[in-house]
Amino acid sequence: MTTKANSEKTVLVTGGSGFIAVHCILQLLQAGYQVRTTLRSLNREAEVRAMLNEGGSKASQRLTFHEADLSADAPWDQVVNNCTYVLHVASPTPIRNYKHEDEMINPAREGVLRVLRASRDAGVKRVVLTSAIGAVVYGHPPQTAPYDETNWTNLAGKAPAYQKSKTLAEQAAWAFIEREGRGLELSAVNPVTVLGPVLGPDYSHSIHLIKNLLTGKMPGCPKINSGFVDVRDVADLHLRAMTHPAAKGERFIATAGESVWLVEIARILKAHLGQDASKVNTRELPNALLRIAALRDPMVKSMIPLLGRVMNTTSAKAIRLLDWSPRSTEEAVLATAESLMRLHLLDQ
Known part of the structure; x- marks a missing residue:
């Protein structure tokens, strides 16, 4: 679609200060759209x-x-008025010291439904929901076959509260579209761990992994496996899901490729950054050591169910249907590190 045609369309991006949202706004502006974004303040x-x-x-x-x-509820009806598309990227921040998981689940679910209701009433064509891999891979017995979009996190399994909130919010969105969407279209993007260029001091939690490796804060690498994806490719997938006819009613996993162990991320930094990676530790930490540390550290405790588990996913659907072509995991890792160094964020 031409830039001139795009200039007549308005896109709302919710939660404009977020890491993924800022990159979505950048690409929408580059493509010529009129853009609105929301902030809590x-x-x-x-x-x-x-x-x-x-x-x-x-x-x-x-x-x-x-x-x-x-x-x-207010002022969502005004914010979405005259918008052709909505990218619903905003999500309640994970709460560290919650008393009950509903403190995370209810705001996530209610927030999605508010945006969908306002979008439907305003005549928006399509909403793209930023979901998460947390709505796909948790609560299953170990498997080596890659997870795909037909998989849903098993809420009867041991899914953490934040992942439960992402699952229930996405399920509520699909149920809303089916029962009362009245023609409103929905697509969902489910990114794995998101890396890529940081643009300022406010960045996503996943960036801390690279920061902690570079600053030596991580004494070694837990035996944890994850997929990674560059934020620029996540934003690109949002734009494709927003306009492509084949994306209507579909969810898309966003991953750069095969999942990797954290020690491989440390090795990428070590191999490419020379002296800048002098504090990176490429030692893999024994599981027994982490189990002991988990007794006093809630953050470590949350890792225990993931130790040694292969969390492989596939983006074959996005590549096939939407002609999506992501950067490699290596590129995403190095872009993260270079931006942290360039903006002098490692010492903050």
Whole structure:
């Protein structure tokens, strides 16, 4: 579609300060769209504009900011008015010290339904929901075959609360479309661990993995397996899912390729960054050591169910249906490290 045609369409991106959202806004502006984005507080507008500027965006006249919170109905009807598409990227932040898992589950589910209801009532054509791999791979017996879009996290299994919230929010979205969508279209993107260029001091939790390796904060690598994907490719997949006819009613896993063990990530840094990776430890930590550490560290405790498990997924569907072509895991890892160093974020 031409840039001129895009210039007549408005796209709403919810949660504009988020790592994935900022990259979505960059690519939408580059493609010529009018863009609206929401923030819980407009106090963060300057910060988001600074990140967009770092990403090379000069098209600020086509971008407007709106204050909206997923926990309240108002003013979603006004925010989505006259929008052709909505990228619902915003998600409640994981709560560390919750008393009950519903503290995470209910806001995630209610937030999705608010955005979908407002989008339907405003005549939006399609919503793309940023879900997560957490809605796909948890609560299953160990398997070596890659997980795909037909898999759903088994809520009867031992899924952590945040992953449960992502699963239930996505399931609620599909149920809404089926029962009361009245023609509103939905696609979902389920990214694995998201890396890639950081544009400012506010970045996703997954970036801390690379930061902790580079600063020597990780004394070694737990035997954990994950897929990785570059945020620029996640944003690109959102735009493809937004407009491609084949994406209607479909979910798409976003991964760069085969899953890898964390020690392989450490080795990539070591092999390519020379002196800048001098603090990276490529030793694999024994599982027994982590089990002892888990007794006093809740963060380590959350890793225990993942130790030694292969978490392989496939993006064959996105590649086949949407002609998506992601960067390699190595490129994503190195882009993360280089941006952290360039913006002097390792010492913060």
